Amino acid sequence: MARTNALLAAAFSSILLAGSSWAGEDRPISFDGSKGSVIEPAAPAPAPSPGELESQGAHYWVVIEAQDRAARNAAADAGLSLEEFAAGKVGGTINAQGVRNLRSKGIKIIKQVDLDSFGPEQFPKPDEAYHDYKEVLAELDGIVASAPGVASRVKMGSSLNGLELAGLRFNTTASGSRKSSKPGIVFLGTHHAREHLSTETPLLLAKWIADNRAKPEVASLLATRDIWFFPLVNPDGAEFDHASGKYKMHRKNMRKNDNGTTGVDLNRNYGFGWGGGGASTDPGSDTYRGPSAFSEPESQAVKRFAEAHPNLKILLSYHTFSELILYPWGHLDEDISDARALAAYKAMAAKMAGWTGYTPQKSSDLYIASGDTCDWAWGERGIFAFTFELTPSSMWGGGFYPGAGVIASTVEKNIRPALYLIDLADDPYRAATQSVAAQAVPSTPSVARTQ
Numbered sequence: 001m002a003r004t005n006a007l008l009a010a011a012f013s014s015i016l017l018a019g020s021s022w023a024g025e026d027r028p029i030s031f032d033g034s035k036g037s038v039i040e041p042a043a044p045a046p047a048p049s050p051g052e053l054e055s056q057g058a059h060y061w062v063v064i065e066a067q068d069r070a071a072r073n074a075a076a077d078a079g080l081s082l083e084e085f086a087a088g089k090v091g092g093t094i095n096a097q098g099v100r101n102l103r104s105k106g107i108k109i110i111k112q113v114d115l116d117s118f119g120p121e122q123f124p125k126p127d128e129a130y131h132d133y134k135e136v137l138a139e140l141d142g143i144v145a146s147a148p149g150v151a152s153r154v155k156m157g158s159s160l161n162g163l164e165l166a167g168l169r170f171n172t173t174a175s176g177s178r179k180s181s182k183p184g185i186v187f188l189g190t191h192h193a194r195e196h197l198s199t200e201t202p203l204l205l206a207k208w209i210a211d212n213r214a215k216p217e218v219a220s221l222l223a224t225r226d227i228w229f230f231p232l233v234n235p236d237g238a239e240f241d242h243a244s245g246k247y248k249m250h251r252k253n254m255r256k257n258d259n260g261t262t263g264v265d266l267n268r269n270y271g272f273g274w275g276g277g278g279a280s281t282d283p284g285s286d287t288y289r290g291p292s293a294f295s296e297p298e299s300q301a302v303k304r305f306a307e308a309h310p311n312l313k314i315l316l317s318y319h320t321f322s323e324l325i326l327y328p329w330g331h332l333d334e335d336i337s338d339a340r341a342l343a344a345y346k347a348m349a350a351k352m353a354g355w356t357g358y359t360p361q362k363s364s365d366l367y368i369a370s371g372d373t374c375d376w377a378w379g380e381r382g383i384f385a386f387t388f389e390l391t392p393s394s395m396w397g398g399g400f401y402p403g404a405g406v407i408a409s410t411v412e413k414n415i416r417p418a419l420y421l422i423d424l425a426d427d428p429y430r431a432a433t434q435s436v437a438a439q440a441v442p443s444t445p446s447v448a449r450t451q
């Protein structure tokens with residue numbers, strides 16, 4: 001699959017936002033209205049046609065004025081998937097009902113781009129760098145074959161449409177589904193379909209570990225830890241997003257909702273704090289939480305996996321984009337109540353931010369979102385849980401489709417954080433009080449694709 005998205009980036013930067021103020025500069029916006037459509041704040045959102053309602057409905061990228069967290073929360077409650085953050089503004093995707101919700105709340109819409117208005121020439125051309133579903137399976141098999149006695153193929157469950165939720169386990173004494181008492185850590189990718197870089201990152205991190213398993217600092221971790229990678233939690237959605245040759249900007253899974261819309265937001269479907277703020281009850285919304293907590297086979301699979309492995313101490317869920325490191329809570333304003341754990345979270349987030357350049361913060365400091373993976377992992381299971389929002393930092397730098405050129409650099413900068421967390425899986429609390437051996441691991445990656 002895979003596409004570079006130079007064209008998409010160019011489309012956004014040159015067509016939609018040439019000279020825009022998104023980067024903080026207050027310059028006037030010029031826009032070639034012949035190619036996309038930017039709707040001025042005063043223009044009403046078009047009502048979806050019956051045909052649109054039968055599919056996903058009209059869909060927009062919007063930038064809204066949001067001066068503070070309360071404003072971001074209001075936007076999230078209106079159904080906006082908040083993806084990009086800048087001073088006084090937030091960008092994300094939203095459907096027509098959500099736009100009406102924004103207007104009814106008096107939220108100022110600075111830009112509104114109809115995503116359906118993009119022609120094929122404005123979307124990225126295929127390239128072979130990104131892995132589609134079958135290529136993920138093949139890559140996992142290749143890694144396992146390259147590291148006998150260390151890596152094994154595993155399956156967490158099946159997607160709604162029956163695709164395998166495939167993964168890889170590093171454990172020198174327990175393969176497949178066999179129990180292990182070693183401290184465990186799990187890396188998850190692509191809850192959200194369009195976030196393809198969040199498949200590549202855990203997949204190629206696993207490959208890097210296999211390729212570098214003889215390095216003493218890696219070997220010692222492999223000998224003493226139980227390490228799991230599931231790079232594609234939402235294979236149905238990811239396949240849908242690229243299969244036509246034109247990206248769909250699809251976020252959710254492929255559930256057919258009662259009103260004809262498609263998809264539940266898997267990262268609003270987890271059962272801790274489910275039903276709270278920042279998740280939509282509108283099935284057409286990008287942040288639709290589903291009819292009940294854990295209504296979806298993909299989130300159920302993660303739940304069952306965590307429950308079946310009480311040795312898991314750390315979880316990292318990769319998403320894109322905005323270059324953030326987020327930790328609980330997401331659904332509550334408050335800090336987590338365990339002060340020792342909070343100190344450990346902050347120490348870990350700060351350390352990993354130093355290596356990646358990402359911004360560390362409590363998830364709800366950005367905006368309230370309920371039903372996400374990390375709140376459940378921490379709240380229900382006591383697993384230290386992080387969300388990484390990977391590259392790029394903005395929609396105009398490539399957004400969900402930053403192209404093949406960022407894969408290697410993204411994986412490289414995420415090697416040290418991954419090793420650090422693997423190291424800490426024996427006792428995450430020590431992050432706040434001890435230096436961690438993996439901090440000294442040199443980053444000498446070779447992440448070129450092998451097939």
Ligand SMILES: [Zn+2]
Pocket residue numbers: 191192195267319320
């Ligand atoms: Zn996401």
